[in-house]
Amino acid sequence: MANQLVLLKKDFFTNDGQAVAVADRYPQNVFAEHTHEFCELVLVWRGNGLHVLNDRPYRITRGDLFYIRAEDRHSYTSVNDLVLQNIIYCPERLTLNLGWESAIPGFNGSERRPHWRLGSVGDESGAAGYQPA
Numbered sequence: 001m002a003n004q005l006v007l008l009k010k011d012f013f014t015n016d017g018q019a020v021a022v023a024d025r026y027p028q029n030v031f032a033e034h035t036h037e038f039c040e041l042v043l044v045w046r047g048n049g050l051h052v053l054n055d056r057p058y059r060i061t062r063g064d065l066f067y068i069r070a071e072d073r074h075s076y077t078s079v080n081d082l083v084l085q086n087i088i089y090c091p092e093r094l095t096l097n098l099g100w101e102s103a104i105p106g107f108n109g110s111e112r113r114p115h116w117r118l119g120s121v122g123d124e125s126g127a128a129g130y131q132p133a
Contacts (some may be wrong), residue, residue, distance in 0.1 A: 020094075044084055
């Protein structure tokens with residue numbers, strides 16, 4: 001896509017060996033569609049808004065968790081007191097003794113599930129799955 005905004009590793013990681021960084025978004029304002037040179041876990045701590053991921057809108061609120069691949073396109077609109085924490089990482093820099101992609105249901109494949117809602121304290125339902133808009 002022409003003129004696509006791409007967030008670069010050099011703007012978030014202090015050196016070429018750093019595998020993980022945390023970027024607090026307090027608040028998360030409206031943000032144009034973009035991709036990354038890294039992967040990202042997005043935790044929603046407070047507020048609400050509309051998260052558009054690969055042209056699919058999700059209403060987001062506290063307790064939501066998204067897995068964003070480097071090639072995914074996403075944006076934030078209609079935000080209201082939205083507070084996020086982005087755990088960004090470079091898979092090629094991580095050394096794990098576990099094939100963790102296969103350990104997470106819906107991580108890859110045709111049944112890929114990029115969004116989970118985490119249960120709140122006292123909520124017996126646990127992770128309730130994704131909530132498309």
